[in-house]
Amino acid sequence: MTTPPPVRRRARSARALKILASLVTFFTFGGMTAFAAANIQNPAAPLKPPVSDSEPTATPAPTRTAVPRQRLTSAVPITSVQPLTRTHRS
Amino acid sequence: MTSDLVFWVIARSSGVACLAALSISMLTGMAMRSDVLTWLSRNRGIRLLHDFTNWLWIPLGALHVAALVADSTAQIRLLDLYVPFGVPYARLQLGLGTFSLLLLTIVAVSTWLRRWMQHRDWVTMHRLSYLGFAAAFAHSLLSGTDLADPRVAIPAWTIAAVLGLFAVTRLASYVMQETPGT
Numbered sequence: 031m032t033t034p035p036p037v038r039r040r041a042r043s044a045r046a047l048k049i050l051a052s053l054v055t056f057f058t059f060g061g062m063t064a065f066a067a068a069n070i071q072n073p074a075a076p077l078k079p080p081v082s083d084s085e086p087t088a089t090p091a092p093t094r095t096a097v098p099r100q101r102l103t104s105a106v107p108i109t110s111v112q113p114l115t116r117t118h119r120s
Numbered sequence: 121m122t123s124d125l126v127f128w129v130i131a132r133s134s135g136v137a138c139l140a141a142l143s144i145s146m147l148t149g150m151a152m153r154s155d156v157l158t159w160l161s162r163n164r165g166i167r168l169l170h171d172f173t174n175w176l177w178i179p180l181g182a183l184h185v186a187a188l189v190a191d192s193t194a195q196i197r198l199l200d201l202y203v204p205f206g207v208p209y210a211r212l213q214l215g216l217g218t219f220s221l222l223l224l225t226i227v228a229v230s231t232w233l234r235r236w237m238q239h240r241d242w243v244t245m246h247r248l249s250y251l252g253f254a255a256a257f258a259h260s261l262l263s264g265t266d267l268a269d270p271r272v273a274i275p276a277w278t279i280a281a282v283l284g285l286f287a288v289t290r291l292a293s294y295v296m297q298e299t300p301g302t
Contacts, residue, residue, distance in 0.1 A: 044168040051144050051169060055176045059137035066132040066266065070125060075265040077210050 124191050131187035131194070132266055136276075138180035139260055142224075143279045145173035146253050150286045154293070174228060185221065213263035216255045223252030250287065 121129075148170035151157040157166050188196045196214070200207050204222065205215030230237065230245035237245075257280055266272040 043162070044165040047165055047169040048172045051141075051173060051176065054144065055137055055141045055180070058140040059133055059180065062133035062136045062266065062272075063129060065272070066129040067121075069269070070129070072265045072268055074268040076268060077213060077263045077265070 124193050127187045127191035128193065131184055131191060132264070134180045134183040134187060135260065135264060136266055136272065138177050138184055139256060139276070140279075141173055141177035141180055142253055142256060143283060145170060145177060146249065146283050147286065148173065149249070150283070150290055154286065154290055174231070177224075178228060181221065181224070210263060213259065216259035216262065220252045220255035220259055223248045223255065227252060253283070 148157070148166050151166050152163055152170065185201060188194045189198060189201070195209070196207065200214070200218060201221065202218075204218035205211045206218075207214040226245055227249045230242055234242050257276075260267050260276070267276055
């Protein structure tokens with residue numbers, strides 16, 4: 031079995047280290063995303079941004095207004111104009 | 121889940137991941153001179169990894185900042201990204217984040233401009249990364265929702281302790297080299 035030359039071995043080692051560092055970082059990112067989504071609030075968190083001082087306003091209840099009932103006419107009206115085309119009869 | 125909550129989750133996860141990537145960057149940066157990672161790779165491999173970490177922490181830091189600006193509950197304005205200690209609440213805690221952002225931006229930009237800079241100037245600017253990382257860690261500790269949780273705090277403190285030990289060791293060796301007669 032032949033051993034690879036030192037330069038290639040080093041390059042491979044550097045690539046492996048880069049992949050390892052990327053994996054560590056992205057696993058941290060993914061893991062923390064799952065953790066933060068599962069624990070939205072932390073009672074021990076040092077910072078709690080102040081909420082707005084203004085009083086919350088109540089959402090007005092939905093009201094019903096009288097809408098005139100819509101009348102539907104027949105889909106194909108009858109016309110008095112003479113036909114321009116003929117239907118073929120065999 | 122509202123859009124604010126989505127931004128909030130992204131801000132938290134990207135902040136912690138950015139700190140992890142910065143820790144790798146600091147560790148590999150200090151390891152180049154002190155040979156503490158020779159068991160893992162040669163100096164050139166460590167150097168390549170150190171350069172590569174910019175591609176990890178910069179996008180995550182940008183995502184962290186963008187998500188906080190987009191989250192209306194956090195009340196972070198665009199101005200607060202440039203001017204530290206100007207947020208209406210928790211000035212110190214959030215100001216440390218802005219301070220670290222500014223310092224680490226200087227470090228990153230000076231790295232890209234290295235070939236046009238005097239070596240001494242570049243080294244001076246690069247050493248700001250120690251202060252930048254310390255400010256980022258303090259910001260995470262004082263304002264981070266997740267570092268208040270022991271499941272996140274214990275690994276974070278362990279990594280910070282290792283980095284602190286490396287920094288002290290490196291400083292001690294530097295002082296011994298500079299002191300005449302030793």
